[in-house]
Amino acid sequence: MNDNKSTPDISPPRLRFNxxxxxxxxxxEPSIEDYEGLETLDSYLxxxxxxxxxxxxxxxxxxxxxxxxxGASILHVGAGNSSVARLSASRARWIxxxxxxxxxxxxxxxxxxxxxxxxxxxxxxxxxxxxxPAIRYDFIxxxxxxxxxxxxxxxxxxxxxxxxxxxxxxxxATHWLGMQWICExxxxxxxxxxxxxxxxxxxxxxxxxxxxxxxxxxxxxxxxKPSGR
Ligand SMILES: C[S@@+](CC[C@H](N)C(=O)[O-])C[C@H]1O[C@@H](n2cnc3c(N)ncnc32)[C@H](O)[C@@H]1O
Numbered sequence: 001m002n003d004n005k006s007t008p009d010i011s012p013p014r015l016r017f018n019x020x021x022x023x024x025x026x027x028x029e030p031s032i033e034d035y036e037g038l039e040t041l042d043s044y045l046x047x048x049x050x051x052x053x054x055x056x057x058x059x060x061x062x063x064x065x066x067x068x069x070x071g072a073s074i075l076h077v078g079a080g081n082s083s084v085a086r087l088s089a090s091r092a093r094w095i096x097x098x099x100x101x102x103x104x105x106x107x108x109x110x111x112x113x114x115x116x117x118x119x120x121x122x123x124x125x126x127x128x129x130x131x132x133p134a135i136r137y138d139f140i141x142x143x144x145x146x147x148x149x150x151x152x153x154x155x156x157x158x159x160x161x162x163x164x165x166x167x168x169x170x171x172x173a174t175h176w177l178g179m180q181w182i183c184e185x186x187x188x189x190x191x192x193x194x195x196x197x198x199x200x201x202x203x204x205x206x207x208x209x210x211x212x213x214x215x216x217x218x219x220x221x222x223x224x225k226p227s228g229r
Contacts, residue, residue, distance in 0.1 A: 015152060015153075015156070016156055016207035016208070017203050017204055017206070017207035018203075019193050019194075019196075019200040019203055019204065020193040021151075021152045021155075021191045021193040021194065022191055022193070023150070023151045023152070023191050024151060024152050024153060025151050025152070025153040026150040026151035026153070026154065028150075029125060029126060030122040030124040030125045030150055030154050031122050031125060032100045032120060032121065032122050034100075034122065034150075034187070035100045035101070035122075035187075037187075038185065038187060045183060045185060046100060046101050047101045047103045047104060048078075048079075048080035048081055048101070048104060049080070049081055049101060049103040049104040049106065049107040050081065050103075050107070051080065051081060052081075053080060053081060053083040054080070054143065054177070054178075055177060056143040056175035056176070056177035056178045056217070057078075057080060057083060057084075057141075057143050057175075057178075058083075059175055059216075059217060059218060060141050060143055060173050060174075060175055060218060061083055061084060061087055061141075063173060063215070063218050064084065064087070064088065064139060064141065064173070065087060065088070067139060067171075069088055069091050069092050069138075069139065070091045070092075071091075071092070071093045072091075072092050072093060072138040072139060073092065073093055073094045073095075073096075073135045073136065073137045073138050073139075073167070074088055074092050074094070074095045074096070074137060074138065074139045074140075074141070075095075075096050075097075075098070075132070075135075075137040075139070075140040075141070075165060076095065076096070076097040076098070076140075076141050076142075077097070077098045077123055077140065077141065077142035077144075078097075078098065078099065078142060078143060078144050079097035079098060079099040079101075079104045079105070079108055079118050080099075080104060081104070081107060082097060082104070082107055082108045082111055082116070082118070084097065084141060085097060085108065085111060085113055085116040086111065089111075089113045089115055089116055092115065093115060094115050094116075094133070094135055095113075095115060095116045095117075096116075096117055096118070096119060096132055096133055096135070096137075097116070097117075097118045097119070098118070098119050098121060098123055098128075098132070099118060099119070099120060100120070100121075100122055101120075102120065104118070105118045105120045117133065119131055119132055123142075123158050123161075124148075124149060124150060124154035124155065124157065124158050125154075125157075126157055128157070128158060128161045129160075129161030129162075129164050129165055132165065135165075136165065136166065136167040136168075136170065137165050137166060137167060137170055138167050138169070138170050138171070139170065139171055139173065140162060140165065140166060140170065140171070140172040140173070141172075141173050141174075142162075142172070142173075142174055142178075143174055143175045143177070143178035144178040144181065145158075145174050145178070145179065145196065146179075146182070146190070146194040146196055147178060147181050147182050147183055147190065147194070148183050148188060148190065149190055149191075149194050150188075155194075159204065159207075159208050160208070163208050163209075163210070163223075166223070168223065169222075169223075170222070170223070171220050171221070171222055172210075172220070172221040172222075173218060173219070173220055173221070174201075174218075174219050174221070175217055175218055175219065176217035176218075176219070177217065179195070179196040179197065179201060179219070180195055180196070180197070181195075182194050182195050198212070198214055198219070201219060201221075205221050206224075209223065209224045210222060210223060210224055211223075211224045
């Protein structure tokens with residue numbers, strides 16, 4: 001008898017790329033609760049609400065300010081002290097940031113910027129892209145693309161979400177320092193393969209029909225154009 005309804009799907013998830021990650025599927029839905037306790041124990045990792053902007057974020061911010069951000073929509077993943085919103089709110093149309101830290105969200109809200117909102121959500125969760133305002137972003141900044149990732153399946157979910165949020169000519173910007181940094185706290189133990197370099201970032205981008213450009217330590221990820229355009 002072929003009872004398909006009661007047969008659990010035990011086939012391995014089909015992957016888009018291979019950069020040597022060993023934890024393919026963590027088997028649970030990523031959530032902000034995964035970070036509970038870390039805000040106080042390891043505030044340097046998670047709660048940057050009152051910390052100085054990191055050097056990599058500073059460089060991404062400097063790059064952003066040189067772009068055509070007047071009237072643009074900006075997604076800042078890893079809100080920290082809301083540096084992106086504070087620098088760009090007077091020019092951008094809309095800024096959304098993402099955080100797992102309640103304190104960072106509180107600081108974001110305390111700025112009372114009419115065109116800025118901060119979402120408290122785990123970016124690797126399945127509901128990430130649907131939880132944000134329905135906007136296509138011209139600029140997406142994430143200096144820690146894979147630094148906190150639980151497994152490849154959820155990283156791929158995140159990348160799919162980012163691509164769906166990116167405007168046609170949108171740019172996803174990341175930075176060498178954050179690419180090279182992975183969270184080694186006990187609760188995470190991020191697989192060493194996620195210490196990204198230009199080669200592995202290129203493999204990931206390619207798997208999502210994207211291209212990468214390196215400008216010093218800033219990496220720009222864009223949609224691959226059909227040849228001839
Ligand atoms: C090291 S802080 C960096 C803050 C800011 N980007 C900067 O560089 O100044 C890490 C940031 O990533 C956020 N973060 C960490 N894991 C996350 C996840 N799974 N989903 C969403 N945000 C996350 C934290 O809330 C925090 O804002």
